Amino acid sequence: MQIGEQLFSLRQKTGESLQMVADQVGLSKAHVWELEKGHSKNPSFDLVRKLASHYGVSIxxxxxxxxxxxxxxxxxxxxxxxFEDLSPRDREIVEQMIETMRQKQPEASRPIES
Incomplete structure (x- = not known):
């Protein structure tokens, strides 16, 4: 699979629009489209790295x-x-929120009684 096909697949799985990806990575919408369609054959390493980072995948x-x-x-x-960019205090708050949600999950999966 070519880079363009991978980018298209990732964008479809994340439910993002071309514009959303373009805004996050610092490209034009047209450039993202050209990358996905394979019209831009040799993206720079820096751009590939930014796109991989955006989608949270490896190169x-x-x-x-x-x-x-x-x-x-x-x-x-x-x-x-x-997550690593958050302050230690903010990371702790996020971790506590996740733990609270995990503890509530069995309750949420039970059927509601009438």
Whole structure:
């Protein structure tokens, strides 16, 4: 699979528009479209790195050497993106929120009684 096909697949799995990807990576919508269609044959390494980072995948995924992650794995990757940039206090708050949600999950999966 070519880089363009991988980019298209990732964008479809994440549910993003061309414009959303362009805005996040600092490209024009047309350039993202050209990359996906294979019209832009030799993107710079820096651009490939930015795109991989945006989708939370390795460069190997974009080059086709590794499989595209599932939609669930992409979602988890997006949630983790930027986590390391948070302050220690904010990371602790996020971790506490996740733990609270995990503890409530069995309750949420039970049927509602009338």
């Amino acid at each position: 190997d995924v974009l080059t086709g050497e590794s499989d595209v992650p599932s939609q669930k794995d992409l979602q988890v990757g997006r949630l983790n993106r930027g």
